[in-house]
Amino acid sequence: MSRRVLAVLLENEPGALSRVVGLFAQRNYNIETLTVAPTEDATLSRVTLSTDGSDEKIEQITKHLNRLVDVVKVLDLHEAACVERELMFVKINAQGPDRAEVKRTCDIFRGQIVDVTATAYTVQLTGESRKLDAFIRALDRSAIIEVVRSGVSGISRGEKVLSA
Amino acid sequence: MSETLSGADMLVRALQDEGVEYLFGYPGGAALHIYDAIFKQQKVEHILVRHEQAATHMADGYARATGKPGVVLVTSGPGATNAITGIATAYMDSTPLIVISGQVPTSQIGTDAFQETDMVGVSRPVVKHSFLIRDCAEIPRTIKTAFHLATTGRPGPVVIDVPKDTTDPDITAPYDYPESIRLRSYKPAKRGNGRQLRKAAKALVEAERPIIYSGGGVVQGDAGPALTRLAHRLGAPVTNTLMGLGAFPGDDPQFIGMLGMHGTYEANMAMHHADLIFAVGARFDDRVTNNPDKFCPDARIIHVDVDPTSISKIISADIPIVGDALSVLEELDALLETELAGHSERPGAAASKAWWGQICEWRDAYGLDHVMKPREDGVILPQQVIQSLYRATKGNAYVTSDVGQHQMFAAQYYKFPEGRRWINSGGLGTMGFGLPAAMGVQFAYPQATVACVTGEGSFMMNMQELSTCLQYGLPIKIVCVNNQALGMVKQWQDMQYSGRHSESTYSDSLPDFKTLVEAFGHVGFRIDHTSDLDAAMDEAFSAKLKDKVVFVDVWVDPDEHVYPMAIKGGSMRDMYLNKITTSQQGDYM
Numbered sequence: 001m002s003r004r005v006l007a008v009l010l011e012n013e014p015g016a017l018s019r020v021v022g023l024f025a026q027r028n029y030n031i032e033t034l035t036v037a038p039t040e041d042a043t044l045s046r047v048t049l050s051t052d053g054s055d056e057k058i059e060q061i062t063k064h065l066n067r068l069v070d071v072v073k074v075l076d077l078h079e080a081a082c083v084e085r086e087l088m089f090v091k092i093n094a095q096g097p098d099r100a101e102v103k104r105t106c107d108i109f110r111g112q113i114v115d116v117t118a119t120a121y122t123v124q125l126t127g128e129s130r131k132l133d134a135f136i137r138a139l140d141r142s143a144i145i146e147v148v149r150s151g152v153s154g155i156s157r158g159e160k161v162l163s164a
Numbered sequence: 165m166s167e168t169l170s171g172a173d174m175l176v177r178a179l180q181d182e183g184v185e186y187l188f189g190y191p192g193g194a195a196l197h198i199y200d201a202i203f204k205q206q207k208v209e210h211i212l213v214r215h216e217q218a219a220t221h222m223a224d225g226y227a228r229a230t231g232k233p234g235v236v237l238v239t240s241g242p243g244a245t246n247a248i249t250g251i252a253t254a255y256m257d258s259t260p261l262i263v264i265s266g267q268v269p270t271s272q273i274g275t276d277a278f279q280e281t282d283m284v285g286v287s288r289p290v291v292k293h294s295f296l297i298r299d300c301a302e303i304p305r306t307i308k309t310a311f312h313l314a315t316t317g318r319p320g321p322v323v324i325d326v327p328k329d330t331t332d333p334d335i336t337a338p339y340d341y342p343e344s345i346r347l348r349s350y351k352p353a354k355r356g357n358g359r360q361l362r363k364a365a366k367a368l369v370e371a372e373r374p375i376i377y378s379g380g381g382v383v384q385g386d387a388g389p390a391l392t393r394l395a396h397r398l399g400a401p402v403t404n405t406l407m408g409l410g411a412f413p414g415d416d417p418q419f420i421g422m423l424g425m426h427g428t429y430e431a432n433m434a435m436h437h438a439d440l441i442f443a444v445g446a447r448f449d450d451r452v453t454n455n456p457d458k459f460c461p462d463a464r465i466i467h468v469d470v471d472p473t474s475i476s477k478i479i480s481a482d483i484p485i486v487g488d489a490l491s492v493l494e495e496l497d498a499l500l501e502t503e504l505a506g507h508s509e510r511p512g513a514a515a516s517k518a519w520w521g522q523i524c525e526w527r528d529a530y531g532l533d534h535v536m537k538p539r540e541d542g543v544i545l546p547q548q549v550i551q552s553l554y555r556a557t558k559g560n561a562y563v564t565s566d567v568g569q570h571q572m573f574a575a576q577y578y579k580f581p582e583g584r585r586w587i588n589s590g591g592l593g594t595m596g597f598g599l600p601a602a603m604g605v606q607f608a609y610p611q612a613t614v615a616c617v618t619g620e621g622s623f624m625m626n627m628q629e630l631s632t633c634l635q636y637g638l639p640i641k642i643v644c645v646n647n648q649a650l651g652m653v654k655q656w657q658d659m660q661y662s663g664r665h666s667e668s669t670y671s672d673s674l675p676d677f678k679t680l681v682e683a684f685g686h687v688g689f690r691i692d693h694t695s696d697l698d699a700a701m702d703e704a705f706s707a708k709l710k711d712k713v714v715f716v717d718v719w720v721d722p723d724e725h726v727y728p729m730a731i732k733g734g735s736m737r738d739m740y741l742n743k744i745t746t747s748q749q750g751d752y753m
């Protein structure tokens with residue numbers, strides 16, 4: 001079992017995404033994160049999804065995705081070197097003596113404070129999912145007010161491309 | 165200059181341009197513009213069914229018998245949901261179907277309008293693809309694409325949901341029917357990979373204990389003759405799945421019967437002991453493999469399928485070949501021909517003689533002729549009903565079936581000369597499939613002998629179609645293996661629940677089927693003694709009753725079980741052979 005990231009080029013049609021999501025539910029595969037947006041070509045969407053499973057399972061998922069009529073191409077990003085990033089916002093209780101501590105932790109992780117009130121900071125952080133997890137762990141659990149994560153987006157390094 | 169037509173007229177015109185002969189359907193509010201367009205033309209004949217589920221099975225039967233797509237038209241809401249069972253049935257067995265459903269007007273979608281169902285959503289897990297029409301101008305291209313998708317690659321059902329406003333007679337658009345369709349996201353495999361083919365050819369000529377395991381894909385791909393040629397060249401034993409029966413002739417000496425849960429002893433034993441399994445258009449279904457962990461321990465596996473998702477899904481293949489069954493079999497046969505040229509026999513041939521000797525021993529010990537014990541008191545055994553049917557029709561009928569014991573007996577005892585002759589719901593196992601499917605076949609081939617083997621339980625799930633048979637003069641012969649019970653359920657209860665027949669019997673409340681079919685305007689017989697069986701069967705198929713629906717209600721031994729039967733959790737060689745014997749005592753190798 002390992003975490004895997006799949007990039008999927010999809011016809012930008014109504015219902016296309018529901019077929020992808022439906023496939024995972026129907027075949028009892030897990031979706032851990034999912035991001036989707038149109039590409040520079042407005043007729044195509046690009047989905048990045050992370051899941052876990054053995055090599056055989058990932059191969060089956062890939063084949064099933066390819067079988068969907070709306071799916072143009074699928075790439076297992078972990079097949080070769082890739083860049084993966086995730087965006088996170090965390091609203092953190094920052095009052096009294098803790099306020100400086102939150103700021104320091106944020107600096108260590110190269111987070112940006114994007115909103116400030118008298119009692120809270122909202123921190124923006126980008127990076128690999130592991131780094132985001134580490135930031136959460138570094139904070140005092142009870143100080144966290146709200147967390148939102150974008151899910152992973154990824155792209156291959158070097159010459160390798162995913163295009164129609 | 166292209167013509168300008170309303171959405172409804174375009175839809176019907178597109179069906180004409182696709183060469184559609186029959187449209188199986190049932191009207192309702194959301195489809196009425198389309199029905200009006202149908203009324204105005206003669207080319208596409210609409211068949212008025214009595215239930216939408218039956219419309220989909222009819223179209224499915226038509227498609228399985230001809231290889232052409234079956235086309236269905238239903239209204240929104242309940243019309244659409246009634247069609248779902250038939251769509252799922254077609255999906256599981258990969259038959260090409262186009263299902264057009266009416267939908268509430270676009271402006272009302274999402275408002276819980278009268279008879280609104282999200283048909284695209286409800287059908288999503290059981291279709292190859294689906295469309296929601298947004299503008300009448302999309303109709304021609306969408307229909308072309310739907311036919312292309314349904315019939316190419318691994319075939320399957322495609323739904324087109326048509327909101328009522330897009331068929332409005334007052335809104336028109338130019339009609340141009342595309343010649344062909346290219347989709348950047350859909351490129352079904354055709355030819356197999358050359359290197360893999362050569363590897364497969366080498367493995368086949370060297371094999372000492374080879375077996376050919378062929379499935380529905382060979383029937384669908386019309387590759388039966390190609391398979392037969394290759395099998396004859398190799399001299400290897402052939403087994404067919406429930407879906408693949410007929411692809412290799414049932415009376416060929418190399419045929420060793422169906423395999424799997426109710427497969428023959430010799431087919432299952434041969435699979436288990438093979439050193440090479442050549443699987444074509446089959447998917448290692450759980451009803452075939454029994455416990456995948458114990459599956460065929462010594463075998464290398466060549467797996468040919470047009471759908472890459474079927475390969476290594478359950479059992480990992482040593483030589484996977486993605487491609488169309490016909491193209492792969494033809495190329496492989498040509499390779500074998502060159503490979504064998506100059507040799508008097510193939511390298512594995514000597515060992516294969518011993519292999520055939522072993523298979524014949526298995527057949528002589530527990531072949532189908534030995535698992536059935538005719539009774540001396542005149543009580544009819546269900547197997548005898550099929551034997552009698554085979555005799556009366558000389559093996560030349562199209563046979564559809566329902567689901568249950570009678571289905572397995574038909575698969576075991578009727579020998580099909582070619583593909584597309586045996587039509588049953590293998591994947592979904594849909595009771596109620598048999599009669600409407602037979603009707604679809606009879607529409608396709610009005611002169612052919614079409615028999616529906618059914619059980620009294622299954623028959624009652626779509627018997628309203630007897631009325632449709634009368635309307636269109638479809639002379640189906642219905643052979644009801646009446647065991648006064650949900651026999652297959654009862655068998656499992658006998659074997660796994662110490663004989664507790666929970667909700668599987670109803671003998672006190674069965675209708676008198678003879679009177680019932682007479683009320684529908686047809687002919688009925690009822691028999692319950694072996695001495696009457698052949699005569700009744702002959703009369704049913706006689707010239708005198710050629711134009712009639714005949715229902716032969718055969719009362720059989722209610723306690724008979726289907727054997728062999730796989731022992732759950734075991735390997736393919738683990739079978740119950742009758743009520744007291746299992747194969748585990750008779751292990752030969």
Ligand SMILES: Cc1ncc(C[n+]2csc(CCOP(=O)(O)OP(=O)(O)O)c2C)c(N)n1
Pocket residue numbers: 566567568569570571593594595596618619620621622623645647649650651652653
């Ligand atoms: C629609 C549907 N419901 C339930 C079942 C489960 N089932 C499988 S076989 C069977 C009994 C069928 O009875 P009958 O048609 O009389 O055939 P028999 O087994 O007695 O030959 C049942 C209930 C099914 N296959 N399909």
Ligand SMILES: [Mg+2]
Pocket residue numbers: 568619620621645646647648649650651
């Ligand atoms: Mg019965």
